[in-house]
Structure formats: C-alpha cells, structure tokens
Amino acid sequence: MAGVLLLGLFLLWQFYLERVEDAVVRAEQDAKALSEVSTASEKRESHAQLPAQDKNSKNMGLFERLVHPTSTKRSKWTPPPIMKLSLWARADGKYAAMMIIAFVNWCSFLAWVFWAQVC
Numbered sequence: 057m058a059g060v061l062l063l064g065l066f067l068l069w070q071f072y073l074e075r076v077e078d079a080v081v082r083a084e085q086d087a088k089a090l091s092e093v094s095t096a097s098e099k100r101e102s103h104a105q106l107p108a109q110d111k112n113s114k115n116m117g118l119f120e121r122l123v124h125p126t127s128t129k130r131s132k133w134t135p136p137p138i139m140k141l142s143l144w145a146r147a148d149g150k151y152a153a154m155m156i157i158a159f160v161n162w163c164s165f166l167a168w169v170f171w172a173q174v175c
Contacts, residue, residue, distance in 0.1 A: 073137035080130055 144152040 067141065070137045070139065071141050073134060074140045074142065076130075076134045077136050077140075 144155070
C-alpha cells in the first residue's frame with residue numbers, strides 16, 4: 057500500500073516538474089522573440105517585461121499550482137523531470153503499450169529465474 061502511495065506521489069511530482077519545465081521553455085522562447093524583434097533601445101525595456109510570478113498565485117489552491125505553475129525560472133527544487141509523463145501518450149499510446157509489454161516480459165523472466173533456482 058505504501059509503495060502505491062509513493063508511486064502516485066512520484067508521478068504527481070513528475071507531472072508538476074514537466075509543467076514547470078514547459079513554463080520555463082515558453083518564457084525563454086518569449087524572451088528570445090522579444091529580443092529579436094526589439095531594437096537596441098527597446099532591449100533594455102523588454103527584460104523588465106518578462107513574465108514574473110502571478111499576482112494571484114497566493115490565492116491558488118494546491119491543484120491549480122500543480123496544473124498551472126507560476127514559476128518561470130529553474131531552481132534546485134524544480135529540476136527537469138526524470139521522464140516526462142506526456143511521453144507515454146505518444147503515438148496514441150503505442151509507446152506505453154510497448155513499455156508495458158517489456159515490463160511484463162522482464163517480470164516473467166525474473167519469475168522464471170527465481171523458479172529455476174528455488175525449485
């Protein structure tokens with residue numbers, strides 16, 4: 057039971073880290089686009105216009121913070137995710153099916169090795 061709970065918390069944490077990573081990449085792309093379009097005099101002003109922390113972020117609940125993170129910068133508490141959960145949905149779930157088949161195959165092999173050694 058504890059393992060299922062910890063796995064669920066880990067997946068939730070990876071979901072949050074993926075959302076933060078997407079927000080950081082989006083902010084970097086916006087800053088790059090602003091710097092390419094603006095002239096030399098406008099460049100000084102464009103850095104002040106980068107997205108900052110949302111004013112309403114203190115009123116957001118835990119679920120809203122997980123789905124829509126307000127941070128647009130990396131920190132030691134928000135490293136890139138180990139594996140993006142959106143990866144499992146690629147190719148209409150074919151990647152997830154392939155990984156599940158590989159996992160069952162691996163489990164079957166380990167069960168056979170255990171059976172061969174013990175019995």
